[in-house]
Amino acid sequence: MRGRTRGYRGRFAPSPTGPLHFGSLFAAMASYADARAHGGVWLVRIEDLDRAREVAGAAKRMLDTLERFGLTWDEPPLYQRDRTVAYAAALAQLDSHALTYPCGCTRAEVAALSRVGVEGPIYPGTCRTGLPKGRKPRSVRLKTTARSVCFHDRIQGDQKQRVAKTIGDFVLRRADGIHAYQLAVVVDDAWQGVTHIVRGADLLSSTPRQILLQDYLGLPRPSYAHIPLMLDAQGRKLSKALASAPVDPADPLPAMHRAWQGLGQIPIRHAGSPPAFWKQALAHWRIERIPKCASI
Ligand code: GLU
16 A cells, blocks of 8 residues: 555446446456555445336346455445435525526437537537427426536546537436436535546546536535546457456456456466455556556
């Protein structure tokens, strides 16, 4: 351990939509290693907001698998399904500052009318100044402003995004009544006192939205590190099939070595078990070694 970082609290936040796969293990190991190497606390949050996408028993299996990989958490896992009241309160707070508006558009309407941005259609603002006549509210959106959000990522470097231009007014509560990931993640990271977020680079473009919400809700901004998407030995993006292949809880070490190598860390030798692996690994963890693109 390289000295304590006072109050370091990290987390891993899987969605229980299937077995733990290699891509998730990669993120779990990086966030765990960074937390432990700083003498910090590591938490697990089950992001089960969308009950329709949840696979029965998946959360329990994920937790069992994490334990098999020696990834042990410090506080009882938080389940987002238990947090609806907190999300509603945050939404009410935003609403009281006139930062939200009801939107009556269907997905198909938005898709038909919008420019396509990095994450799909950029909402054209149809309902921003009031619901068109005869329209019923469906979702709730955040009113974005022209300002740029800047932050420093510990792996990806300086980042800047104009949320209004790149993403548009985004959904905070969906038409089916489910609070959106962007809102829930901000509310929960603050509630759990998370200080350091280490997660996959697929979420890099979500971070400015989360920072906007933190600012609007008066919540602290955690430090961010987005680990790279994995590339195969030829430098091609790892196929979905490989990244989403379940890891084998009965034989954790091969996947651990592979993920560790993908994270650019010094190889671990002669570790006969996950705890022995971590004992060596944590002494050598350097986030600076993580490449912007990972090959495995
Ligand atoms: N639940 C998200 C996922 O599984 C991760 C959320 C996060 O780390 O912020 O992709």
